[in-house]
Amino acid sequence: MEKQKVNVSMAVIRRLPKYHRYLSELVEKGVTRISSKEFGRGLGLNASQVRQDLNCFGGFGQQGYGYNVKELRDEIADILGIHRENNAIIVGAGNLGQAIANYSGFRGSGFELKGLFDLNPRLVGIRIGTVNIMDIDEMEDFIKKENINVGIICTPKEAAQETAERLVNSGIKAIWNFAPTILNVPDDVIVENVHLNESLRVLAYLIKEREVQNGI
Amino acid sequence: MEKQKVNVSMAVIRRLPKYHRYLSELVEKGVTRISSKEFGRGLGLNASQVRQDLNCFGGFGQQGYGYNVKELRDEIADILGIHRENNAIIVGAGNLGQAIANYSGFRGSGFELKGLFDLNPRLVGIRIGTVNIMDIDEMEDFIKKENINVGIICTPKEAAQETAERLVNSGIKAIWNFAPTILNVPDDVIVENVHLNESLRVLAYLIKEREVQNGI
Numbered sequence: 562m563e564k565q566k567v568n569v570s571m572a573v574i575r576r577l578p579k580y581h582r583y584l585s586e587l588v589e590k591g592v593t594r595i596s597s598k599e600f601g602r603g604l605g606l607n608a609s610q611v612r613q614d615l616n617c618f619g620g621f622g623q624q625g626y627g628y629n630v631k632e633l634r635d636e637i638a639d640i641l642g643i644h645r646e647n648n649a650i651i652v653g654a655g656n657l658g659q660a661i662a663n664y665s666g667f668r669g670s671g672f673e674l675k676g677l678f679d680l681n682p683r684l685v686g687i688r689i690g691t692v693n694i695m696d697i698d699e700m701e702d703f704i705k706k707e708n709i710n711v712g713i714i715c716t717p718k719e720a721a722q723e724t725a726e727r728l729v730n731s732g733i734k735a736i737w738n739f740a741p742t743i744l745n746v747p748d749d750v751i752v753e754n755v756h757l758n759e760s761l762r763v764l765a766y767l768i769k770e771r772e773v774q775n776g777i
Numbered sequence: 778m779e780k781q782k783v784n785v786s787m788a789v790i791r792r793l794p795k796y797h798r799y800l801s802e803l804v805e806k807g808v809t810r811i812s813s814k815e816f817g818r819g820l821g822l823n824a825s826q827v828r829q830d831l832n833c834f835g836g837f838g839q840q841g842y843g844y845n846v847k848e849l850r851d852e853i854a855d856i857l858g859i860h861r862e863n864n865a866i867i868v869g870a871g872n873l874g875q876a877i878a879n880y881s882g883f884r885g886s887g888f889e890l891k892g893l894f895d896l897n898p899r900l901v902g903i904r905i906g907t908v909n910i911m912d913i914d915e916m917e918d919f920i921k922k923e924n925i926n927v928g929i930i931c932t933p934k935e936a937a938q939e940t941a942e943r944l945v946n947s948g949i950k951a952i953w954n955f956a957p958t959i960l961n962v963p964d965d966v967i968v969e970n971v972h973l974n975e976s977l978r979v980l981a982y983l984i985k986e987r988e989v990q991n992g993i
Contacts, residue, residue: 572788574982578975582957641978642985656879660872666957666974671981710984735984737977741798741882751987753980757971758882759794761953762857764969765887766790768926768951769858771967 569617576614577641579604584634596627645671647735649711650703652724654679654687654694657739658715662689675707704731713737714744725752785833792830793857795820800850812843861887863951865927866919868940870895870903870910873955874931878905891923920947929953930960941968 583603587595597608604611615621615633618640622628638644649667651658654677667674677689680697687694695703703709712728714721714736721740728736735751738744741758799819803811813824820827831837831849834856838844854860865883867874870893883890893905896913903910911919919925928944930937930952937956944952951967954960957974 571979574979575975577982578972578978581978582974640982642981643978645981645985647981647984656872656876660876661973663872664973666977670974670977672977711980734987735980737980749987751980751983753976753983755971755973755976756794757877757880758798758886759791760969760971761882761886761888762794762797762859763787763790764927764951764953764967765858765861765863766793766856767967767969768863769861771950771965 573614573617576604576606577637580611580614581634581637581641581643584630584637587630588634592630594627595630597622600628641671643669643671647672647711648675648707648709649673649713649737650675650700650707650709651677651713651715652679652697652700652728653715653717653720653740654681654684654689655715655717658713659689661713661715661739662692672711675709676703678703700727701731704728704733709733711735711737713739715739718742789830789833792820792822793853796827796830797850797853797857797859800846800853803846804850808846810843811846813838816844857887859885859887863888863927864891864923864925865889865929865953866892866894866916866923866925867929867931868894868913868916868944869931869933869936869956870897870900870905871931871933874929875905877929877931877955878908888927891925892919894919916943917947920944920949925949927951927953929955931955934958 597611601608601611612622618636621633621636649672651662651674658677658679662674662677674690674692676692677694678697678700679685679694682696684694685696710733712733712735714724716724718740721738721742722744725736725744725746729746729750734749736744736746736753738752738754741756744752746752813827817824817827828838837849837852865888867878867890870878874893874895878890878893890906890908893908893910894913894916895901895910898912900910901912926949928949928951930940932940934956937954937958938960941952941960941962945962945966950965952960952962952969954968954970957972960968962968
């Protein structure tokens with residue numbers, strides 16, 4: 562399966578989790594096979610887009626049959642690395658950090674949350690979900706001891722860059738960033754940003770455009 | 778400015794908040810003009826992509842001069858509807874709902890958070906940031922009385938569809954959805970999804986791919 566993975570665009574990669582979710586729903590409903598047309602319709606994509614995307618990874622469909630739902634779901638899960646084990650910590654135990662610590666999706670996506678760090682001494686020791694809030698000064702030791710490979714930044718914007726540098730200096734090469742800022746990190750460090758601000762501004766734009774179209 | 782807004786793709790729309798943020802940073806630094814090449818470099822895009830995107834909205838640059846940073850920032854703010862006033866409520870006052878209620882980006886993106894609703898009576902009355910948690914049964918009246926036009930869904934996945942239907946039945950036509958599910962709503966209702974799960978799975982994929990490339 563690794564043989565064809567050349568030049569897969571981020572746009573395709575970002576659709577894979579949607580494919581996986583939709584296929585999981587179909588498996589639950591007892592659907593065993595699906596055409597690329599039906600598959601696309603369920604996701605708001607056309608059939609040729611679905612076929613083209615899946616071809617990037619080797620192409621699992623059979624002409625005249627379509628896709629075997631369960632097989633395709635399992636293939637995509639493998640591609641996504643869902644069965645890997647990544648060890649993550651959260652930095653910043655404010656409201657957002659605590660919400661993310663309670664997020665139930667880690668394990669199902671190949672992650673285990675191992676700890677939560679903050680510089681506020683009043684937060685240290687509090688249990689959130691399955692982990693404890695620890696003092697930020699213990700972070701570097703913890704990363705080495707617990708084999709942490711993913712840092713989740715939930716600090717205020719102002720502390721995010723310094724946090725990223727501390728994580729990178731401790732050997733972390735993958736960051737899930739919730740702070741509304743662009744992190745400056747070495748090229749070999751993966752940063753996946755969750756920019757709520759951008760999502761909210763897209764919503765504002767779409768509302769405004771609809772009002773313009775409706776002549777409001 | 779409205780004259781050219783035909784067929785603007787979601788990909789372009791999603792880049793506008795990034796443009797706005799970068800230009801705001803430049804204004805703060807005292808930069809007055811920028812070429813499309815420098816502009817692109819600051820955002821990891823090439824110059825022709827930047828020019829093409831901005832042309833969708835009328836094209837603000839001058840050949841040989843580039844863009845006036847402050848003017849372009851203001852134009853993009855207008856396009857994004859940042860100076861509008863949308864009234865929003867959050868449904869679901871768990872960890873995530875409370876984190877979002879404390880999110881400081883609403884006002885700067887054209888939104889005012891007016892309230893927070895939950896069905897848990899133990900949460901009702903608690904103040905989070907600038908708003909109070911209210912009983913979900915008061916939601917429909919509140920939407921009408923306070924002229925709410927945006928609903929933010931922070932409920933568990935299982936309650937999200939029902940919540941969306943209640944919001945739509947109360948006249949809400951724009952939803953910011955944090956629940957990990959695809960909402961079924963009428964065509965004229967805007968849904969902007971924040972799928973943490975998808976973002977996390979993209980991160981898992983990128984980590985796995987790097988390991989494969991490094992032969993781990």
